[in-house]
Amino acid sequence: MNPSSLHERLEHGIAALGLALPAGAADRLLTYQALLQRWNGTYNLTAVRDPAEMVTRHLLDSLAILPYVQGESLADLGTGPGLPGIVLAIAAPGRHILLVDSNGKKVRFLREAIRTLGLEGVRAVQSRVEEVEGSFDCITARAFASLADMLGWGGHLLAPHGVWLAMKGKPADEELPGIPAGFELRARHALHVPGLEAERHLLVLGRA
Known part of the structure; x- marks a missing residue:
């Protein structure tokens, strides 16, 4: 798919999501996608190889949670x-964002992406989630663990009035009894990602 077709696919998706992004955001998102595609050949950062699928499964999937992001600081675990951290940083700049991953190759890519895109206030750390310190208004986690594990490892990072946005494929009903004491489910949203037939759900959690 040529660059103009990718741009059209992304713009249509942004419109379908009802989002208004800053000037130039779509171009920067595609710069990120191209960088990811280039590094993916060597570092195997994602199983998604097709550029058009990257637009849908990575960019639009991440943008779908933008209306629920809040506060001045965000940790993406x-x-x-x-x-979704880099996508959110491009789509809604001005927030302090910490990107956390334990994989060194992925963190090297993140730092290159931050540098290439000139993302101010965004930094990447190679760390286990439970070893990270700080307090964040918003925490995002894209299906990397169960709710019990996510909150068990990273719950200490959530500010008193913060929101935890857990991105899931299935509704995750069976995980709800495992939510640790001190946290509660605030809301659940079925997300409709343009061009994606698979289910997507967002669970919004907070301190009880």
Whole structure:
């Protein structure tokens, strides 16, 4: 798929999501996608190889949670190659964002992406989630573990009035009894990602 077709696919998806992004954001998102594709050949950062699928499964999938992101600081736990953290940093700049992953190759890519895209206030750390310190208004986690494990490892990072956005494929009903004491499910949203037939759900959690 040529660059203009990718741009059209992305723009249509952004419109379908009802989002208004800053000027130039779509171009920067595609710069990120191209960088990911280039590094993927050597570092195997994602199983998604097709550029058009990357637009749908990575960019639009990440953008679908943008209306629920809040606060001045965000930690993206188990970010992998920056999903959704880097996408959110491009789409809604001005927030302090910490990208956390334990994989050194992925963190090297993240730092190159931050540098290439000139993302201010965004930094990447190679660490296990439970060893990270800080307090964040918003935490994102894209299906990297069960709710019990996510909150068990990273719950200490959530600010008192913060929101935890857990991105899931299935509704994750069977995980709800495992939510640790001190946390509660606030809301659940079925997400409709343009061009994606698979289920996507967002669970919004907070301190009880």
